[in-house]
Amino acid sequence: MTVYPIELRLPSDVSVLEPLQLIIEAVGKSAEVEENDLSQLSVAVVELAKNAMEHGNKNDPEKIVTISFSIFPNRIRFLIDDEGSWEPEKALGFNPGEGKELLLTRGRGVLIARNLAKWVEFGLTPEGKTRVTLIWPLN
Amino acid sequence: MHIKQEMKGDVLVVALSGKVIGGPELMEVKEVFQKAVDQDKNKVLLNLGKVSWMDSSGLGVIVSGHTTLSRAGGALRILNATKKIHELFIITKLITIFETFTDEKEALDSFGE
Numbered sequence: 166m167t168v169y170p171i172e173l174r175l176p177s178d179v180s181v182l183e184p185l186q187l188i189i190e191a192v193g194k195s196a197e198v199e200e201n202d203l204s205q206l207s208v209a210v211v212e213l214a215k216n217a218m219e220h221g222n223k224n225d226p227e228k229i230v231t232i233s234f235s236i237f238p239n240r241i242r243f244l245i246d247d248e249g250s251w252e253p254e255k256a257l258g259f260n261p262g263e264g265k266e267l268l269l270t271r272g273r274g275v276l277i278a279r280n281l282a283k284w285v286e287f288g289l290t291p292e293g294k295t296r297v298t299l300i301w302p303l304n
Numbered sequence: 305m306h307i308k309q310e311m312k313g314d315v316l317v318v319a320l321s322g323k324v325i326g327g328p329e330l331m332e333v334k335e336v337f338q339k340a341v342d343q344d345k346n347k348v349l350l351n352l353g354k355v356s357w358m359d360s361s362g363l364g365v366i367v368s369g370h371t372t373l374s375r376a377g378g379a380l381r382i383l384n385a386t387k388k389i390h391e392l393f394i395i396t397k398l399i400t401i402f403e404t405f406t407d408e409k410e411a412l413d414s415f416g417e
Contacts, residue, residue, distance in 0.1 A: 179327040186325065186357065204388055208359050215326060215361075268371060270364040273396045277360055280395040 170233040170244075177218035177247075178226040185232075186211050196236045196303055206241075206301055209281040212274035213245045213297045221247025221295050243299040250293050305329050307336060315415050316345040317383075317408075321354035324362035337369035337380070346378020347415045349408075353384030363392060370401065379403075383411045 173188065175181045189207040198206055214230055222228035231246045266272075279285045284300040308319040318336055340348055350366065352358070370380045382404040385393065393399040405411035 182325050182327065183323065186323070204357055207357070208392075211325070211359055215359075267397060267401060268367055270368045270371075271360070273360040273363055277392060277395055 168235045168237055170235040172231060172233040175214065175218075175230045175232065176226040177222035177224050177228050177230055179215075179218075182211055182215065185214060192234055192236070192241065193301070196241050198241070198301065198303065205281040209278040209285070209299060209301075210243055210245070212278040213243075213285070213299060216274050217245050217247035217295070217297070220251045221249030223249070237303075239303050241301045241303065243297075243301070245297040245299065246290055247295055249295055250289070251295055305333075307332060309336065311345070312349075312408075312412055314345075315347045315349050315412050316340050317349045317351060317412075319351040319354065322356060324355055324358040324365075326359065326361035330361055330365050333365045334368055337372045341372055341376040341378070346373055346376045348373055348378065348380045349383050349405075349411050349415075350380060351383040351408075352386065352389055355386065355389060358389050358392065360392075360396075363396060363398060366402075367398065379415065381405065381411055381414065383408055 175185065186207045189210045190203045193203045193206045210232070214232060217230040218224055222230060228248045233244045235242045275285070278299070282299050283302050284298070286298045288296050288298065290296045305320060305322040305324055310317045320333065324330070337348065340346065348369065350369070366380070373380045380402070382402050384406060385404055390404070393402065393404070403414060405414065
């Protein structure tokens with residue numbers, strides 16, 4: 166069976182985050198993600214979308230974050246692409262869960278996404294832009 | 305997101321409800337903490353019981369409030385964090401710096417200790 170990805174194109178503006186949250190939960194529901202897990206799924210994807218807007222697109226609303234998702238029998242795969250080519254380890258080069266960095270007001274998004282989702286991986290698109298892959302297993 | 309404020313003794317109880325998601329609304333929460341300090345209301349209990357969804361932006365504002373109030377000699381404590389929000393506090397280790405309560409009276413009394 167061929168699985169065709171569905172693509173969302175979002176301007177890099179925080180006003181789209183709430184609609185995105187609702188869309189991701191609807192995607193999860195259609196893939197039969199357990200009701201109790203829908204908000205964790207949406208938090209994980211929204212966190213990664215925010216990072217793409219901020220680090221990849223510098224919050225320029227003209228720049229697009231593309232989220233494509235494919236629903237396979239045993240998982241949903243999300244690909245989150247931005248227009249930058251930032252290196253996560255440099256941009257997110259601290260762990261806000263440690264020492265005095267615990268009191269920083271930002272930088273927890275990837276930590277949260279990685280803990281809520283089973284697999285979050287940073288890489289590059291064939292064009293050399295930053296791509297995050299999030300896999301959400303289905304029961 | 306809605307914000308409700310109420311004084312209970314010398315503690316300002318701030319109740320958030322709805323979705324706490326990144327955006328200008330979060331600045332309002334930050335301003336609540338700053339105004340509390342400006343008005344010498346340095347003890348704040350943040351009720352998250354009716355928050356349906358929150359991400360790292362919400363946590364960032366809560367940390368900012370903690371810093372603002374602590375510097376002024378006060379404290380920010382958490383009431384009724386839902387299971388999912390509590391999980392975010394654990395993931396980010398913020399659970400190690402915030403006192404959390406499920407009983408309002410106990411939370412209010414804790415400021416007097």
